[in-house]
Amino acid sequence: MNTSLFELFKIGIGPSSSHTVGPMRAALRFVQTLTEADLLQRTSSITVDLYGSLALTGIGHGTDGAILLGLLGEAPDTIDSATIPTLLAAIRTTGTLTLGGTQPIRFVEAEHLHFNRSQMYPTPGATTHPNGVKFSASDSLGTLLSEGIFYSIGGGFILSQAEYEIQQSANAPASTRTVPYPFASAHDLLTTAATNSLTIAELLLANECALLSDSTLNIKRPAFLSVIPDGDLRLRDAPTTSEDKIRSGILALWQVMRESTERGIATEGILPGGLNVRRRAHRLAERLNTIGSTDPLAPIDWVTVFAMAVNEENAAGGRVVTAPTNGAAGVIPAIAHYYLRFTEGSAEEKEAGLIRYFLTAAAIGILYKENASISGAEVGCQGEVGVACSMAAGGLVAALNGTNAQIEHAAEIAMEHNLGMTCDPIGGLVQIPCIERNGMGAVKAINASRMAMHETGDHKLSLDQVIATMYQTGLDMQSRYKETSLAGLALNIIEC
8 A cells, every 4th residue: 555545635726636736746846856956046948748638638627827836836735726816927927937936937838838739648659647748947058957757647646757667667666655554455455454353444544643754745734623513623632642643634634625615605607718617506505505404305415516516616726625636526525514414423423434434435545546547537537536436435334334345335336337437528627527427426425335335245346346447447448538528528519
């Protein structure tokens, strides 16, 4: 196991983890390499080349702006989203970019930012990840100082060319991270948990505690929150134990999710991008508040509202938590809201259940990330909303005190019925069908958890088998159905 919960769930900005958060992190990392090599002050120009899905849907996904912000030295988890329009306008108006916040260089997007829409990979003839970006830094004489190739592999994760090649190598070195209960498959996870008489949540909590001091993580975990039944958070004493630090860090992530849900429900208007898609979460929430609890399916309607609210915020470039991606960011918080609002339990029970929910969902997400993919550009939307649905289904079973076997079964059911889902955003925007798809994914997660908890005995398909099937299905899928906006709904919008 190489991935932490706090890497899988990370704070960023919309509209895309792979096309916005990832490229922004890649640009920032390239600037940091220039600084470390004492080349920043010698740099007079930067050229950026985008390839594959980044080039084909980059405009709609905000990749251009994300690159500029990263070159400025901004990070997706710390940038004040309210300042983004001003920062970008200053670069575009003056034709000047302050590299790393200290080195002014001339930067005109038409000259220095290239969308190579007819070339899939940075290295011609190579077959690597379809989200590639190349940075080239030159001095005042035009001499190349440094070049860096990065891949945005989904969920805001990035790898350099060298790191990607090592990862793909048959002789890839084992992780240097050490945890008490490593697992490489769902079978490992269930076996290790059973051997040590642990729930999946307890197992992952122990692993996260071990990772607290891992210097390779560099994760900020705010630690001062607790939850009350309606989902609100309150201040409490700073935790002292490792377990309390992890729990409080999880609740801090939940706070960001909750805030993005609230903003999404409160905000009306048209989403940016040119499709003139109207925000619907506010109107749907008003209707549900009007009818009250007279409709027995109102809780399901609220789940849809919660999920759509988050993804409308994401589509507008707001702050969300990758779960495991921005395009699928609404499913996990929607089911958390459902658990807190529509199930029984005291404040203490709800807080404990919410922690179990996130820990278990993370364990499932780690399996997908490490054994398949969470990139829509690599495997289609089954790797985004499908994975989020699977994570949420298993997590909800854990929150409701289901068994480890029921958790695995729920996660399997949820993915089984998302297999083959394409990623075909209209206009390259994370709006249609992405926003509604989060609502549907959240409802599927509830169905999957209920089916699993009502079942007794074994089931035919394992989660490992479904993860392998999802990945192979994604590899077999034609690239035009994988976040390129070259087929599917994206092609047929005129006929709709």
